Amino acid sequence: MADVSLSAQHLVKRYGGVVALADGSLDVTSGEVLALMGANGSGKSTIGKIITGAVVPDGGRVLLDGEEVSFSSPQAARKAGISAVYQELSLVPDMTVAENVWLANEPVALGRVRRKERKERTARLLSLFEDALGPSVGPDSLVSVLSPSDRQIVEILKALSREPRIMILDEATASLGARQVEHLFELVGGWKAQGMALIFISHRMEEIFQIADKATVLRGGKTVGTADLEETSEEELVGLMIEGGGAPRHVEKPTEAAERAVLLETEDLRSSVLDGVSLKLVEGEILGLGGLQGQGQPDLLLALFGAVAHSGTVRLAGENVRFSHPRQAMRKGLAFVPGDRGGEGLLPIRSILENLLLPSWSRYGAFLNVRRARKDSEDVSEDLSLKMGSLEDPVSSLSGGNAQKVVLGKWLMRDPKVLLLDDPTKGVDVGAKGEFYKILSDLQERGVAILLHSSDDEELLGLCDRVLVMRDGVVRRELSGGDLNKSALVSASVGSSDGPPSGGAA
């Protein structure tokens, strides 16, 4: 394999008003594994997507072997020898493993796909993971029946089948088991020796020290440093990731939370993802759910809201409850604000008024009292300081931040007692975030108990009285008071300085 070098310089990417990447740079050459690190939302994945041509940058340049390149599509990047293992899977569920691995790269003779060869080559690739794959996985298995970890391996093999010179592994280990990760790392060692350059995006400190040679750290969309891992300690890296971590508090916190009544309590809550979560949520409190993404936080919220099958005890104001449907949870005063506001939270082409009223029509009589409903909507939109033309405008006319306020607003119409928030400010610009925080603290003063999952660590630190750090479906640590700071949060998330798991938090 010929030597290869890749250099990304001062890359910039904006999505609307949100800057995903302000100044991202990295360098990697043959025979090297570069770890790309940073807290949630620091721009790691964006850099990866730019290099593989999935996203076009707004500024900066990429040099491949010293020459400037710009890839308009993943295909173009692949032709140049760059392959990525995507975090969001690129597999087609109804097709077989062999068809997926060789999709758009089929071995062809005289215009016809050589199925036999494709199958043999797939079998050869699969044999790389021989002992680490499920027993029935073969070239002809349908991808839709594979387990998530086996699918991830197919994804890795697919990237490998293009014989890349540069491979990007974006959270490729997140859904793999320990044995499979070990296997992957052995292979990575071999690829390195053959002269491949690898970019390894991961949150797991332990893995990074195991296979990476150097690490580039991003913070707030900027590259803040590159370190040789042999000469660097975990603490130094965490320090780079969070420097200036004494984040300003967004709101004043009430101090006497401890004396208030417990509103929501769980014991040993389990689901397909949750592995025994116990927590207590007090009246007028904002309890944070932190940790890396995909550690079961959304599942916990959905289970509490009755949208996900679960076992264990849930007590609402001291009374045992079992919600098997969101309607039951809503009747008892729970509200859930989903993170994906386009997908779940709103009907974008309908008016703001309709969106606000959707969960509340039952409160306005069999023959709807539209005037009263309108009055209530006006009150709520005023409380939220919604910036809009009129209530009749479609939600799609609002900015991201204001649209998210509507998602919150439609639940506020029902005067909820417990508010479950799933990463509510993701993708919202800074100004609108501030207003959103203000609304939350108003609610808090009115005694509403808020359970907030956020991928933004600053947000948790600024808003919450206590933060539960989750990993692998369990609450690993509870941080409060003096312990509630950025470095404790980050190290608890990546598991670098594990205290005893505090299953019975609170």
Place this chain on the structure above:
Amino acid sequence: MSAASLGGRLRRVALRQSYAFALVLLVVTVAVNYYLQPNFFQPGLLSGNLLLFVPLMLVAVGQTVVVIGGGIDLSLGAIVSMANVIIVTLMAQEPSASRILLALGAGLGAGILAGALNGFCVAVLRFQPIVTTFATSFVFSGLALYVLPEPGGTIPPGLQGFYYTNPLGLPMVLWVVIVVLLLWNLLRSTRYGPYLYATGGRDLSAFVSGVPVSSVRFLSYCIAGLMAALAALALALSTGTGNPIGGTELMLQSIVAVVLGGTRLSGGQGGVVGSIIGVVILSLIQSIVSFSPAPSSWQTLINGLIVVAALAGPGLFALLRRGVRT
């Protein structure tokens, strides 16, 4: 191997085909037909029964390709009408060899162009397939009426005679089926095969993998347009005349046949074999209704009810199949 495990394996293999349900239905409809009409299996009657369904089969094959790619084409019936009148009008004037070739070329070309228009709107301009093809169907119907306002014209008798021959002792219908299946296999064995299924299965994944999604979609509509034009030719040959609204019924029937054949309307799954079986089932249902003792005013209703019941089948069967997989 024990009998039980052999049975289990057979069951799994059969269930894995998306047209498994269509096969069951085929057996049932054949049995009912035989019961109502004991001379059903006589060769002459059989091929006579099926001949009129060649146009539907060709349209259904085109529809299948579009549906697998994640689209739908409501204009195929209108394309049949349009290509049909173009072929008949051009041929009828002067039955010389060059004239016939011109007529064929113009008819097939018109079908491909019509498909290209649909494909352009859907794949490049990203219009909704249902609305787009419904709208273009009026364009094609209008053109058909402009070319030939009323049914009429004739096909050179020699040509029509050829259509009713039995080359090598096999009826023409069978030859058409064989050729279509061979072409379908050829298509599936090129890169276009996996591209088409990937595009319909999950277009984002396909795109990220480097599949030229727009071109794949565009081509699927062109293929459907060509198949509709071939159906128009078959229609002209079997009826011997041109009809500006002759293809209208084929559009919905082709979709019914596709669904009966186990191809999922959401795309990415299924195949032409199932659709051909679906067409045969449709024609058998029609023959059951016409030979049943029910009064003729009831036939449309009965036909409709049977089709609705049959359409529910693939969904139920898919549930069963999921049970086997896990």
